[in-house]
Amino acid sequence: MNKKILFSLTALTQATAIAGTPVETPTETTEDWFKFSVEARARVEQRKQQGLDNSWAGTFRIRPGFYLGKEEGFAAFAQTEHTLAFIDDYQTGTPQSSRFTPYTPGNTPIADPENNELNQLYGQYKGYGALARVGRQRLIYDNAAFIGNVGWRQNEQTLDAGLIDYGKDAFKVKYAYANRVNRIFGADAAGPVKALKGDAHLFNGSYSFGEHAFTGYVYLMDFSELQFARASNNTYGGFFDFDVCNGKLHTEFAYQTEAGNQASYEDVYGHAFYANKVSNFSYNFGVEYLGQDFVTPLATVHAFNGFADVFIADRLGLTSGSNQWNGLTDFYATLGTKIPGDIALKGFVHGFFDKNVDQFYGFEFDAVAAKKLRDDLKAIAKYAYFFGDNDAQNKFDDNVAQFSVELNYTF
Helix, strand or coil, X not given: CCHHHHHHCHHHHHHHHHCCCCCCCCCCCCCCCEEEEEEEEEEEEEXXXXXXXXEEEEEEEEEEEEEEECCCXXXXXXXXXXXXXXXXXXXXXXXXXXXXXXXXXXXXXXXXXXXXXXXXXXXXXXXXXXXXXXXXXXXXXXXXXXXXXXXXXXXXXXXXXXXXXXXXXXXXXXEEEEEEEECCCCCXXXXXXXXXXXXXXXXXXXXXXXXXXXXXXXXXXEECCHHHHHHCEEEEEEEEEEEECXXXXXXXXXXXXXXXXXXXXXXXXXXXXXXXXXXXXXXXXXXXXXXXXXXXXXXXXXXXXXXXXXXXXXXXXXXXXXXCCXXXXXXXXXXXXXXXXXXXXXXXXXXEECCCCCCEEEEEEEEEEEEEEECCEEEXXXXXXXXXXXXXXXXXXXXXXXXXXXXXXXX
């Protein structure tokens, strides 16, 4: 993509990264054939949902790994993931909560169970502008609205997949076939939150021309087990990024139908926002729309629709019948800057409505501060408050408050 386009979309990419989605880059190596790596995070998180008890979670996650090979040619990577709770006054909030630790009945859910598992294990070949990779791997497409790693939670989402990625000049295309999605609830997960098994074909291509760029995608997912019926879908979409009034306008549309054993449906997704920078301030404002049946089961949902995560279950397709939302229209605006001490600040405001903008769900205020302490150490604090509407048909009428502070270390 053109460098000017990348620079002017800073408002979106910074918001996504702060939300917990690392930018996917090729593994870099030194002149040695072997490289050891560590990704570690310690977090204290408080969350309170109206009608439930207050929760406190203190969690530590570490991912040791090693890379064998050069940057070009054949290589292999292995990484394990280990999450433990040193403050355990919370529950994970799954339908089978008692299978997980910690488990405090009646407390507000925080989706970080203790867990030990193989996070990534793959072999690859890189050269001539192409990358071929097979095995368990982190996969992030575009801004992670459809395909992401759920980087905010301690246990990462990965795919058992084969990937082909090729780029030349302004053109880039990639295809992945996955037969298993290892979700954030870890190896002990059961029911609708356990690993997704089936067939997923993920096509994505982009082309930049001048100051403009177009990306198109086709995601075909068939997860055969009955409890995953709403996860199966066929999605066809694309987006344009182009210059408008010295800023950038993003316009996206997607069309979705049923797949696998899911009942017949048709629905749409839309997202438009404008991003710009004035002096030391960056800002954007936009609207995101999801029809009632539209789902994004492999997305990093935390990066969208508010940090309080009120709409995650519906967007992932974990709800059905009378528990399902009536779609979502999210009007939002953000403002970011840096203050003395090189601390990055960003504020968010959301107004949430149903798909017809008839039913008001509520509004939300979010804030995040990030400070790089060293090249390998970063501190992040986040706050979110969702004000539910009392007339929201008992679906989104509960208030939710959330605060967290964390340290991230990479080596």
